Amino acid sequence: MRVHLCVVGRLRSGPEKPLVDDYLKRFDRTGRALGLGPARLIEVDDRKGGGMAGEAELLRRALPSGARLCVLDERxxxxxxxxxxxxxxxxRDTGTQDLAFVIGGADGIDPALRAESDMxxxxxxxxxxxxxxxxxxxEQLYRAASILAGSPYHRA
Structure with a gap:
């Protein structure tokens, strides 16, 4: 099952970038044998404005066709x-080929896009x-792959 992170904003050289790169690399390495991955990061940037609705349209265009959609939202x-x-x-076991996680911008995810999500x-x-x-x-993607692989990374 391919994993796509469709996100608003560009991660440049801040402290988050090496962490994201490291955890995605670990996820790909651990998940490969489990039928998970690869993980792909898709960044969109609404420089023209348009608010949440504009970001939602850019995110929709970035989503792989037929992907299950999971939005990250405090609700x-x-x-x-x-x-x-x-x-x-x-x-994975029920045939999902593409799973897309969506992370909105500073104002969150457009309600219409949230309503279209599977979870x-x-x-x-x-x-x-x-x-x-x-x-x-x-990190949670890597942790999930580690749990499914029976690795000691996650200590319960």
Missing amino acids: GAVMSSPDFARKLGTL ALSFGQMVWPHMLVRVMLC
Whole structure:
């Protein structure tokens, strides 16, 4: 199952970039034998304005055709890491070929795009900066692959 991170904003040289790169590399390496990955990062940048609706249109264009859509949103489901791993495994095992995670910009995700999603995931009731959410998602993808592989990375 291919994983796509469709995100608003460009990650340049800040402290988040090496973390994202490292966790995605780990996910690809661990997930390959499990039928997970590769993971692809797709960045969109709405420089012309347009707010959430403009960002949503750019994100829609970036989504792979037929992909299951999961938005990162504070109103989404809160899962434990093992539950998230099981969810990824179930999606893979039931034939999902492409899974796209969407991280919106500073104002969040357009309500219309959120309504089109197959699921919504939250990292808690607090609101996190979207660049930090990107790092957290990449780490959780790697952690999920590690859990499914039976690796000791996740200590329960």
